Amino acid sequence: MFSRELQNLLCAVAEKDKTAFHELYHLTSGKLFSVAIRLIKRADLAEDILQDSYLKIWDKASEYMATSNSPMAWMVAIVRNKAIDTLRKRGEVGFSDVDGCENIIDNTPDPLALAEQNGNLSSVFQCLKGLDEDHKKIFLLAYYYGFTHEEIAKQFSVPVGTIKSRIRRSLTRIRSCMFDGQ
């Protein structure tokens, strides 16, 4: 998404420009709502999270320049943190809590296909290709749905330790792929 335009809008929001805030909302709310609803799995809570997140964006836009993140990454991080906080406070949310997603493992978004459709060439997609199918699925279940080690272990019928080590291995691989180019 038009990174430069979003950056300018965030600058204006930092100056408490409501028109810019409105525009920023219209450009980004669809993506951010999509992130929230996947994580929190309830439309009403996702709406609250989106509202709180935009208030935080309004309040903290001036701090954006201090970060090295892209504008979208900065906003996604705000939404994800709020959603995961709410998720953890609610306690365990099983796979069955996901409406219409009984087979959530198979329905997990395939970011590689989506990236190809959108022509997104970010290195994270190339690095994901290096993981085997199981590792990739576990990684994406954690990222998109915010499931804990325990929740994923239950679904895969394996010990929690196995999921922990798979996640660690995936992160190490992604790390060397993205940071060291291996």
Next chain:
Amino acid sequence: MANDIPEQLCAEFALGILEGAERERALQLIENNPDFAAEVEKWQNYLSPLSEVLPSTDAPETIISKLEQVLNQREQANLSFDNGISEQVQALKNKLAAWRIAAVSLGIAATVMGFVVMYVVNLYGEFSNSKTNQYVAVLRDNNGQDGFVVTLSSTQKYVVVRSLGMWPPKSKSYELWLLKKEQETPETLGLVATSPYVKLKIPKVLHREDRLGGLKLAVSLEPEGGAPKGKSMGKILFAGKLVQQMP
């Protein structure tokens, strides 16, 4: 990365899999350890394209209306808070005047009241100083036409420069300068008018609030990309002084 950063924890936090004490620990570290926070940010940046490729889901229209409502309510609350303070200050001033009259006839009481007044004035002073002050400079050309608005908050380390429809000619750039005392070389703050709003870091001299009021800023026309070696080559086209905005 610094060796004492729990690297795995950064990545797992950004992934969103942590819970309980581990998540709590990561949140504490983000708050208190800038290296850890920077590493988490790096991971969030790398993983963010995974969210960006998701198809959009229309958010209900009610959310933006609620947001507008909350922002308006906050504005109202700030206004009434400020008005409340002004009324309290006025009331204090009135009381002060009454006591001063009384003090003329009652010498001892006047001494006591002196202490009371000093205490109240001191309290109000402390309250005023705790606020973030906003500074603004309108940079105008020789004909008095507004070109740029520069704003700065006393607690932040950057200026925001808004171009009022001023764009440099082709192959040229507008550059913002801090004009210090006479005979001192102006210091560049960076290029402006590269977009309607530009945010620029400020030099350390501007981190102290007592040095902000009255500082002169200017915009010159320079070769594309800015003055070579940080020394202005072009003519100053817009200039203005930084003044504190009234609350």
